[in-house]
Amino acid sequence: MIYEFLANLFGGDVIASFISGALPFAFIVPFALFAVWLERKVSAHMQDRLGPMRVGYHGWMQTIADILKLIQKEDITATDTDKKLFNIAPVLVFMGSYAAFAAIPFSSAYIGSGIDLGILYIVAVSGLVVAGILMAGWASNNKYSLYGAVRSAAQVISYEIPTVIVILTVVVVVGSLNLTKVTEFQTNRFWDWMIFGGSIAGIKKLILLPFMFIGFIIIYISSLAEVNRTPFDIPEAESELVAGYHTEYSGMKFAMFFLAEYANMFAVSAVVATLFFGGYHSPFGYLGNLIGLTWLVPIEQFFWFTAKGIFFVFVQMWLRWTLPRLRVDQLMTLCWKYLIPIAFVNFLIVALIMVL
């Protein structure tokens, strides 16, 4: 574990805590820079455009340039905002999505905190984001921001239910809330991944397979809604609400919202990958084991985990440029009439299969 390693290295818990606490940040920032660029490229190419092309090769430094611009920007606070809440909100939103990274197992050697309630902790801490968004919308003292915030709250709270039910189905199969255990349950052969029924022997695996697939689709849809991505982006619907809850923000505070959004996208994708796609496991053995370099295995695992996360982030972008935005009533219909009943029935069936 990285924490013990750091504690031994520096001989002090405090330094080790600080460093292992800052490690996800060292992942999130480059990831966000890359994801923003990827988003622009994907959207552009899906519309037969080119996207950023000027800054560096195919514009890969575009986001760095954007961040430099955002740092220089004046930090505007409108007169009638609630100053304290207005300033806390972006921090809280970022904290919510950052805290989720603590329980995500990046590889067998690195997990911020290997608590047994890992997935429950992630679900709970993601709820903080809603508080931050509501705070931002309310403190902005702007009707569009408030609309966006209220919509976001309604949406996230509704869609947490199918997410949690699907997580429960996986937990029922694995028998643990600890994400490392969930990952270890799915071995490094892709047919043992949860989407293919997990590493269960015999006929049970085949029976589980379709229900796991349904579970995956449901959790993917609802996780899209939880991070406010299109087609569920009514909280920040540009054409209706300007930009929703972060309309009034500028400069670095806006950048923090942006960073939090992309961190959240990855966190959600990482959870989906961990629950259904083998987490940090390679789909087919490890090069490190093959050539006898065991220290290479965790690095490979990190690579596979990141690759899976980025793939699901890519699918989120792909969906964004495919589907139009849902209306509020359609959004609620989808959640309450379709996802929740199906997820619940799915959960009952999986539980029954596991009991029998």
Add this chain to the structure above:
Amino acid sequence: MREYLNNIKDGLVTVFIGMKITFLHLFTPSVTIQYPSVKVPMVDRARNRLFVNIDDCIGCDQCARACPVSCISIDTVKGLPTDDLGKTSQGKKKALWVTKFDIDFAKCCYCQLCVFPCPTECIYMTDEYEFSQLERTGLLYKFSALSPEDVEQKKENFQKFEAEKAAAKAAAPKPVPVVKPTPPPPASSAEESKPEN
């Protein structure tokens, strides 16, 4: 119930159809033309900035007179018999020094009317369209090949020549001296700059 299941089926199927379309577009060559580095070729007879090949210009002033917005201004000084002004590319002998050939592109309306009357085809449209300026004065293009000193010299030469001619005329007493014997130099120069505009 049937409707409910159909909705689910339709929802999923249409999402996948849409995703297929967007995925195919991901690999379609983009239609973007990266403008400053890649330029679309101009169509034939596109009308952009004018260019004057001053070597061919005989200073006939026809373009300036054809111009509907008077954006061309030409000054000429007569060449002396001894001067060698060269020939145009079509072999026409040049008789005038073109001391000024200014085109103000802030005024120009790109109608191409100046191009047709030119007897030597020395004024024509190019495909150059990127010539924006911060100041309007920057759009005044000077095509004359003569430096200001040259122009002064040519004017002086001509005046001297005129004066000499007048003197010669005065020296040789002709039957009827009706014509005023000495056209003063300033008057002659004023007469010379008449074709302007």
